[in-house]
Amino acid sequence: DADVTQTPRNRITKTGKRIMLECSQTKGHDRMYWYRQDPGLGLRLIYYSFDVKDINKGEISDGYSVSRQAQAKFSLSLESAIPNQTALYFCATSATRPTSGTGELFFGEGSRLTVL
């Protein structure tokens, strides 16, 4: 089983619908992240969380919200999806204190979202 699991892997929805992408991890990491990947733009940070009580906006948080239900679970919601939110979404984790893996992120396999 993957250390970082995202569901669903693929989703097609319509404009205005509410969508939730879920992420769970078995790595025991405190830090979790949601990124969005668009062709030619690389990965952009949407939200990040350093522990259950700590939620922070990334560079493109407008139109998104998150919930950190437990150390191992971090979900991303689109309250009212719009077509320009069509993208590949990645959840990632990292260790609280950088050691030999300074800055290393561990990614899920991605959730492809299409908003019609």
Next chain:
Amino acid sequence: GNSVTQMEGPVTLSEEAFLTINCTYTATGYPSLFWYVQYPGEGLQLLLKATKADDKGSNKGFEATYRKETTSFHLEKGSVQVSDSAVYFCALSPLSGGYNKLIFGAGTRLAVHP
């Protein structure tokens, strides 16, 4: 601010050719630098890293040297294989705040043909 600039792709090579993917960065202080690789249908995974100037990261035949004087971290491999076909992302981790907030470049797609 902090940013990463990569050469545009796609890069198309024949098997056993030499690979260079350029990466330059802008950052205050002394960031850590990374190359991540994304194989088709998968998430990103760390390929190599360097945490201080003149460090060389290496893995799976890939190498990159942290050059502070030219603010670069170019990825190289002496002889590519078809299995190296993937998208490669250069990234930096700024030291300010001590957080693992990675800033990614746009990615460079590599296609290796037999």
